[in-house]
Amino acid sequence: MRTVRAPATSANLGSGYDVFGLALETPADVVRVERAEETSISVTGVGSTYIPEDPKSNTVGAVAEALGVTAHIHIDKGVRPSSGLGSSAASAAGAALALNALYDLGHSRTELVSAAAEGEALVSGEAHADNVAPSLLGGFTVVTDDGITQVDASLSLVACLPEMVVSTRDAREVVPSSTSRAAVTETVGNAATLAVGMTRNDPDLVGRGMDDPVVTPARAALIDGYDDVRAAALDAGATGVTVSGAGPSLLAVCRASDQRAVADAMLETFDAAGVESRAYQTRIGQGATLYD
Numbered sequence: 123m124r125t126v127r128a129p130a131t132s133a134n135l136g137s138g139y140d141v142f143g144l145a146l147e148t149p150a151d152v153v154r155v156e157r158a159e160e161t162s163i164s165v166t167g168v169g170s171t172y173i174p175e176d177p178k179s180n181t182v183g184a185v186a187e188a189l190g191v192t193a194h195i196h197i198d199k200g201v202r203p204s205s206g207l208g209s210s211a212a213s214a215a216g217a218a219l220a221l222n223a224l225y226d227l228g229h230s231r232t233e234l235v236s237a238a239a240e241g242e243a244l245v246s247g248e249a250h251a252d253n254v255a256p257s258l259l260g261g262f263t264v265v266t267d268d269g270i271t272q273v274d275a276s277l278s279l280v281a282c283l284p285e286m287v288v289s290t291r292d293a294r295e296v297v298p299s300s301t302s303r304a305a306v307t308e309t310v311g312n313a314a315t316l317a318v319g320m321t322r323n324d325p326d327l328v329g330r331g332m333d334d335p336v337v338t339p340a341r342a343a344l345i346d347g348y349d350d351v352r353a354a355a356l357d358a359g360a361t362g363v364t365v366s367g368a369g370p371s372l373l374a375v376c377r378a379s380d381q382r383a384v385a386d387a388m389l390e391t392f393d394a395a396g397v398e399s400r401a402y403q404t405r406i407g408q409g410a411t412l413y414d
């Protein structure tokens with residue numbers, strides 16, 4: 123038996139659609155695997171009633187198949203599904219690392235990213251790896267067709283999750299399929315600024331680089347109260363705020379001294395819009411941990 127704690131993640135960070143991602147210290151899924159002749163799945167924890175236990179529909183089933191192994195896989199969900207916090211990816215990353223250890227497959231964490239991304243293909247239609255990469259590797263990650271670059275960045279964050287559901291598959295449908303030259307220039311400039319900021323652990327540079335004129339406005343329209351919550355977080359000291367992944371969570375970058383005020387401002391503003399929410403006061407964290 124092997125057990126892995128796999129963290130939630132926040133993908134895109136505004137300017138890095140399907141490319142940027144970071145691991146959160148909290149929350150996380152815990153995935154336990156045991157050898158079995160056929161793959162079976164059980165799920166407990168946050169939102170577990172909405173998660174299929176059929177291996178053909180659960181991200182961990184796709185991961186086991188991609189790795190060519192069978193197992194009983196138990197998932198204890200800490201990351202609510204359809205949250206924009208890489209819930210489906212946390213289970214997939216955890217299963218990949220746990221199965222690799224259980225069967226002594228000898229893959230590196232980087233090699234496991236593509237197997238874990240098969241879980242994302244199952245639920246969102248595309249094997250985007252911008253959640254599974256940071257869940258496996260930790261820190262800030264840049265995923266391209268040519269490989270993965272990882273930075274052990276350190277920043278304070280608030281991830282605010284409203285009581286609403288946005289499916290990643292649906293939110294991918296609203297992303298514009300073409301854009302202007304000016305928008306490309308702006309996005310490239312912001313993405314480069316953000317990446318430099320990550321190498322310097324600089325919340326101002328990272329925050330400045332989180333704006334994007336194309337993907338985020340289309341997704342923000344799916345989140346009740348988005349503009350007001352973002353404005354309140356910025357007023358309270360956040361250096362940047364954007365949609366986390368495909369939403370509905372919002373991710374704010376801030377200084378540690380402002381974290382509490384930013385979290386309170388986001389919660390109060392969602393509340394004023396009639397939306398219940400919870401805020402994780404967290405940091406960029408490490409990748410999945412193998413316990414036994």
Ligand SMILES: Nc1ncnc2c1ncn2[C@@H]1O[C@H](COP(=O)(O)OP(=O)(O)O)[C@@H](O)[C@H]1O
Binds near residue numbers: 172174202203206210
């Ligand atoms: N192990 C899993 N954990 C979470 N969601 C899963 C899992 N396996 C399948 N799903 C399905 O994936 C969808 C949630 O994934 P997604 O829309 O990408 O949201 P998130 O941003 O939380 O990852 C839900 O329909 C859920 O039932």
Ligand SMILES: N[C@@H](CCOP(=O)(O)O)C(=O)O
Binds near residue numbers: 133366369
């Ligand atoms: N790049 C993906 C990220 C989806 O993240 P999730 O946490 O919402 O699953 C996208 O933007 O579609």
